[in-house]
Amino acid sequence: MQLDGRSNNILEELINNPSINSKDVEKKYNITRRQLGYSFNKINDWLTDKNLPEIERTKQGHFIIDPKIFSKLTEQDVSPVDMNILSEKQRVYMIVMMLLSNEELSLIHFTSELEVSKNTILSDMKRAQDYVSDYEIAIRYSRRFGYLLEGKEFHIRKLLTQVTSKILDMNNGESWIRRLADIEEAEISELSNRIDKVENKLNLKFTDEKITSMPYTLSLVLRRIKQGKKISSFYIKYEELSDTKEYLATEEILYDIEDIPVEERMFITLHLLTINVYWSEFLTEETIPNLLQALDDMLRLFEKRACILLQDKEQLLNKLLLHVKPAYYRIKYQLTEVNDNEDMVSKEFKELHHLVKQSTTPLSDLIGTRIPESETTYLTMLIGGWLTRQGDSIQEKVKAIVVCPKGVSVSRLMLSELRDLFPEFVFLDSLSVREFQTYSLDYEIVFSPIFLETEKKLFIANSFLEREEKYRLRKQVMMELHGYIPFDINVEDLIEIVKKHAVIEDEQKLSKELFGYINPDTGTSVRDQQLDRPTASLSELITPNKVTLKKSVDSWEEAIRTSAKPLVESGHIEPDYVEAMIMHCEKDPYIVIGPNIAIPHAAPDEGVNDVSMSLLILEEGVNFTEDYTINLVIVIAAVDKQKHLKALMQLMKLAGSEEDRTALTNASTVEEAYTIIKKYSNE
Incomplete structure (x- = not known):
């Protein structure tokens, strides 16, 4: 790390004059007690970075400096900073600051100010162009006006705020900004005094970095306003900010400055609202409900x-x-x-x-x-x-991932099931095989329904786990990881025992409370589960008006469009979502989840308005690939990762029953099909 100019000067002062006290330092460098404290912390951070002992400060304001500091910084001639050498990135910040605060700039201005060659400046100018492009701004050159910034003023103000902070973090940053932007020290001092009053008015304390940068940011903003570079239109309504304490504070800062439009006052208010604070007397939600x-x-x-x-x-x-x-x-x-x-x-x-x-x-x-x-x-x-x-x-925790080739919804269902089965593991992600091959996070365990080439522990598990399979998988994983089978209390088994001897009024509630009692240290409470808990059942999503019976279709594309038609008509999905499903099916045939049954789907942001499902029953199956003939096409439209999972789990159970799957395929009426669907909706 590097020291800023003020901190560097104070450290040199302490080394050359160790008997000086805090008040003398404050007076000599015209700084407040708070600013000295900020620099003192910076100095100790720098010393720690150099493996040197920290400087102590007594209650009386005297400094205790370890002899190692003197020997290290004098014998080896180690200077805290080199004030003259600028890095490429720092020169870019300097160039941008000059463009923000001056007009009609030529190459000569940059070469003389930064003391580098013309070729160096031309190279730096390209880097500056790349830097400002992230803010949707361009650097233009014309013979008449020289170099200038081009873009929306709001974006330029955002750039101004960030570059000011970057330069202030540099060695002697305040001096650099005053020099590059030609700002008088008296102006900064006046704005600082006004900001101090603002802190008292708002009953809060801004962070030291922001206290340092705010006067310079305001000075540069006010200069641009005077130059006629104003924010012409603002998408923030006056009513949104005008009743905040920050708006009143803005009025106090600008009380004697004329010709500041309302839009500019709103921008400065927004600047105050977006500044980090380290203390506040009132932590309320008065302006941000919820x-x-x-x-x-x-x-x-x-x-x-x-x-x-x-x-x-x-x-x-x-x-x-x-x-x-x-x-x-x-x-x-x-x-x-x-x-x-x-x-x-x-x-x-x-x-x-x-x-x-x-x-x-x-x-x-x-x-x-x-x-x-x-x-x-x-x-x-x-x-x-x-x-x-x-x-x-x-x-320190066991981290796991789920790799499933059967599409997004099925892999998320598998993740949800395994997360419940292994509450002591951290499950990072559910991935496709392609995503798995480039996955960069650290993990120890992989769960997948297929074999994968991996050096990590791989456990093969079905996409949908029946009760006995869950029990066997947990035993296998725990034995391989820990060398023993832990005594696990199964909530479902407890519920079955209770049923034999008592009437359960609310099985779901009892199950959750038992789970919370058995697993008190997993960070999972009843309310936690409700945050992500899927709510809609299969029969609530596939209602009779979402079921279509048809003898046959000409293609799998037509099958998807026919199945999705009720959802398009009801406004649950957009027509674009249908085309997205077809596109995904062409790339990924893993939407087939069982004999004769497929669940086409796409991403939520591709045209989903509300969580929904629809069913198409074909008397004569349609070929989805050379390997599959499908009679049941269930379109799934999910708005997030959770809300459809309960219905999907019920659908997977239905798909796993050959008897009910056949009965649904052979249903001759919507009512007959819906009866089968309802059978699984209480699971």
């Missing part, structure tokens, strides 16, 4: 997937709320930072990150869009730190 509930649901899903019970969850929720409230606005209004490769999650946390990512559905549903990678990474860091604190680790 946020706390979404975070709670997210943690419960994580506990279920990671087989871990989070301790002191209320404190963790408060930490998450501090981060996620500003993240909510960043995500909703596309202000999330574009990730650099170095910002990606570390290798040791890859599996944890994967599980956190799978658990963010409640949060993404609340915001109305997917959670960006950079925000998920931060959630991983928070939750990972919490697990380390309580002494838990995903790395």
